[in-house]
Amino acid sequence: MEHRTRKYRGAVGLVLAAGVLLTGCSGEDGGGGKATSDQRRAGAPAPAHTGGAAGEAKDGDGADRLKESAAPDYLSTFALDVDTASYGYARRTLDDGRLPGPETVRPEEFVNSFRQGYHRPAGNGFSVSVDGARAAGEDDDWSLVRVGLATKAAPTAAERPPAALTFVVDVSGSMNSPDRLGLVRTSLGILTDELRDEDSISLVTFSDEAETVLPMTRLKGHRGRIRDAVDSMEAAESTNVGAGIERGYEEAVEGRRKGANNRVVLLSDALANTGDTDAGDILERIDSARREYGITLFGVGVGSDYGDAFMEELTNKGDGHTTYIADEEQARKVFVDQLPAHLELTARDAKAQVAFDPKTVERFKLIGYEDRKVADADFRDDSVDGGEVGPGHTVTALYAVHLRDGASGRVATATVRWLDPKTRTPHEKTGSVSTGAVTGKLWGGRSTRLQVTAVAAYFAENLRGTGLPGAPGLGELAERAEELATSTEDASVTKLADAIARADRLKGGTREDGTGAEEGEMD
Template sequence: MKRYEQRYGNRYGTPSRTPDAEPSGTRSGKQAGKRSGTARRVAVAAVVAGGLLLAGCSAGTPDSSRNGADKAPMRPAPAPPNPNGGPAASAAPDDGAAKDSSGDAQKHSQAVPSYLSTFALDVDTASYGYARRTLAGGRLPAADTVRQEEFVNSFRQDYPQPEGDGFTVTTDGARTDGEGIGTKSETNGDDKGGVKGTDSAGSWSLLRVGLATRSAQSGNRPPAAMTFVVDVSGSMAEPGRLDLVKQALGSSIDALRPEDSLAIVTFSGEARVELPMTRLGSVESRGRIHSVVDGLEPRDETNLAAGVQAGYNEAVKAARPGVTNRVVLLSDGLANSGDTTAAAILDRIGTARRDHGITLFGVGVSSQYGDKLMEQLADKGDGHTSYVAEPEAARRLFTEQLPANVDLRARDAKAQVAFDPQTVSEYRLIGFDDRTVANGDFRNDAVDGGEVGPGHTVTALYSVHLKPGASGHVATATVRWLDPSTRAPHEQSGTVEAAALTSPLWTAAPKRLQVDALAAYFADWLRNRGDADRLPGAPGLPALAEHATTLASSTEDPAVRELSQAVTQARHLAG
């Protein structure tokens, strides 16, 4: 049975290691699951001996699924934790176990078959926002700033929401090959349209796993203590940068409730507390806060570390039971003095994050943007990032979208998808490259996951190669999270059958799935343009532009029209 690397080349490094090959002890504590480096693109192992175990929850029976997972027959699912506290139990593979790119079988006596895909949830959207800004400025974005999952996260979904905290799990998909638009040659580099990676021995499909939290109820969230850490360094003097931040702050001041509190810290060469934590209860308080914001001016160098540390110091002072405590960093991420790495900056605030549960929301601005630093700070600071380039986007972020960026529905959320080796020969997770978690750490709550607020959705897309004549069960998707208040673990699962993956993507699949596919394939083109390392079933840029135009018209969604404009801009820039 072939691995993805064997079929399309060994561009992804060595094959994915199992938990036995990479024990959780190799990466310590809460940071182990956040950023593990290279993405895992793996093939499903051959039929495993002795059967497969049904998922079990270490804290009790998982929640029943709205998709009927609780009524489904026994299928491959995440392996339950070892009762002795070691790695997750697993069935041993037979002689057809997954092989690495050299063809040698993995030499681990109790290796977990590679039918599991595990990752921390990610609700970031900054990569897409920054790509749009870059394209509008007449440049293609740098490949290392493009993250497929953040493109997909940027679009509205229609997943059902749960009644309480936690998630619903929705699964569906479509066929991506054999739609009558031609097959792209994998040897001549022709990128004039068509699909890539079709195979007569079975078919490629796109599998979607959609997770959704319940939206915020009007007037029903806990009080919030918001500490805004504002970059006023010399780089923010570029026309429009600091003005955009000030407009965003003004919108937030007006949108927060009387019982909420707000503090403002600025930083350039050093950090200043411009406003200690102040309750917004009266008109006079709001007026005083607006005056502080209006008086912000750019100064000199960028000591981002000093600003973040001062912001967390203010947030700790305001920490009290029943209050959501969040630091909001507004910056271009171009640190040039003091500590300039995410690890060093996070070391300064480790106690505040761990002991007080203070989360970080990063908001990027400017055409010159330190994407990697802002992403690492937010991800490892138990938060997420967004990017704004115009006043209307800033207003939406700090008004309509404010509850989703303040409150929490789930902590340390992870997903694990178990593919059925009877029906699936290969699969590839699209994106989440830096979010992979060791399969055996799925239920290790000491390993960090993602923090998810109300009304958020997370969409994971997989390229899946079904075996010829495949029918029945394809995969079981399980999400695990901790209650934001009690930190009790919960799980929810959903399943998908082969019949759900047979409709042609661009002509018969739901419009929202088509939009997700368009966003993912566009990000894939931006990352791998002119490269053989495209996703199976990925159309070329001209075909993507046609699909984008059609979807912009049929959905009548302004966000899809913006995506269509971005694809068109990329096509013109590509020549």
């Protein structure tokens, strides 16, 4: 992969403070809806007139803030994201009796934690589904529009290519507890039992320094040796993540197998305190290994105190993704049920661009994806970094959309662009939605999965102190989730309902950062 810079724009804090409607990028990033002539000839959704400058946000609830902002253009462009760590960590924090810090809440990762039921393509690439519904309550002049992208079904364990996995395990003092290093041992033990004979594992540990505990070793005939190496891990001193990742990539390159899925898997609480603690500097030192061999970084977070932002930045720059595990059940889900999705790639540098029709849409807001934004003009620039996506993944982007009075016709056209992971040939797929498909009522509608998506997004926005049109309070949201858990018979939705109920009870309690939540803050 060529050396490239991820051109995400915009400050999360500005978005949260002003409630500005995110419709692509503007100003210094060259977005602003200015598609090049080459893009228009290539069929890029061309932006309309800006419709005026963005208005000033006013105090009030989320709906008020949205209504006071005018769309600067009608394009929204972002890199795809399959991370789910933010939701997993929020659940863990709530289980511990604390509200998660708003800065750790990323709505897209809440949404992407749930099964969506999109149609899947037969080959590599994506299917594109676009639907929506009218928001409830006083703000029912707003709709939610869901852009759903899905890759082909994940292969079975017998069908996937061999794996060559380098595990980089944090054994610093902060990991010395059953839910951290103990859980990592359990997780790797589960994986050792599940991997095939032709798969390989290497193991690197790090505290103040990095050490190779096990060079790349085939599972066949060596499972006992691998288990002994895993069991030998003991907590030591400080956390030098940089040294661990650098040694891990050295082992991954040395043990690289042609035709196998070669990955570096970081298991850590990501609380770096020794050596280089800058994600960009750490990944720059192993950049040639990433570019030449395409070895991506998969981050698995653990621990009640977890460096969420640091792990997110590492994996973003390492062309990978993150998840979070709090117990053995989640470890089995990640290392058994979802393993092919975490190991294989069906798309590199995947981006999405959604073009809203100014004849029907007055304004809109992309929910989440603040650190994934891409300049509109860079959508077809394949040197600009996107997201890496594997088989069995779905990616959902949810928009709050205000339709014009009496509008009828096309609402939005969504285009996803990606590179073939082997040939780097670009591909695109498009889907669209009209007003008739987004004006039905959300609650009690035909799509229970859209309702689950809405609950997850409303919950995330509530936790980070922002609001959305039609968003119920936490109590009602928990009831909605309970009803959906019954109708879908989905255990993950039951857990969502439990998490919302916990947040509702903790409304006046203590946040993850130790500060008190102000009365009424969560509503």
